[in-house]
Amino acid sequence: MVILFDGVCSLCNGFVRFILKRDKNKTFQFASLQSTYGAGLLAHFNFTLVNSDTIILYNGKKIFTQSDALLKIVSPLNGIWKCAVIFKIIPGFIRNSLYRLVAKNRYKLFGKNDQCMVPPEGVKDRFLDDAIFE
Numbered sequence: 824m825v826i827l828f829d830g831v832c833s834l835c836n837g838f839v840r841f842i843l844k845r846d847k848n849k850t851f852q853f854a855s856l857q858s859t860y861g862a863g864l865l866a867h868f869n870f871t872l873v874n875s876d877t878i879i880l881y882n883g884k885k886i887f888t889q890s891d892a893l894l895k896i897v898s899p900l901n902g903i904w905k906c907a908v909i910f911k912i913i914p915g916f917i918r919n920s921l922y923r924l925v926a927k928n929r930y931k932l933f934g935k936n937d938q939c940m941v942p943p944e945g946v947k948d949r950f951l952d953d954a955i956f957e
Contacts, residue, residue: 824850824851824852824880824881824882824883825851825852825853825854825860825864825880825881825951826839826842826851826852826853826854826878826879826880826881826892826896827853827854827855827856827861827864827865827878827879827880827881828853828854828855828856828878828879829855829856829857829876829878830855830856830857830858830936830952831857831935831936831937832929832930832933832935832936833929833930833933833934833935833936834925834929834932834933835878835929836936837933838878839853840943842896842900843943843946843949845900845901845902845904846899846900846901847901848899849949850899851896851949852949852950852951853942853949853950853951854950854951854952854954855952856872856879858951858952858953859952859953859954859955859956860951860952860953860954860955860956861952861956862956863955863956863957864879864881864886864956865879866956867956868885868886870886876923876926876927877889877892877922877926878892878893878896879892880892880895880896882895889918889919889922889923889926890910890915890918890919890921890922891915891918893907893922894907894908894910894911
């Protein structure tokens with residue numbers, strides 16, 4: 824599964840580091856929304872992003888966005904994060920409203936980088952930024 828994230832967003836980069844630390848089975852690969860791979864995947868699904876305000880999970884067949892993507896991402900992680908599945912009982916329109924509120928203000932609250940994050944040593948092979956989506 825591939826996670827597309829806003830590569831200049833400090834919150835998003837922190838979330839990627841959080842996943843890398845807990846994804847012991849190496850379930851996820853990563854690409855920034857601004858990357859060649861990200862652009863190709865979005866084009867394949869005719870999905871346009873006006874301001875990169877959602878995390879996207881691609882499971883090899885379809886894409887998931889906003890709170891649905893978050894819940895699918897944290898559920899296979901080791902530890903207490905599996906319990907996040909309980910938030911599925913909250914209707915999607917409520918979860919996504921909260922998601923959009925945080926996403927809209929993420930640069931103000933958490934900051935923005937001048938460039939996309941450089942993958943840490945030891946996990947570079949899990950980042951697909953320069954790959955071509957096929």
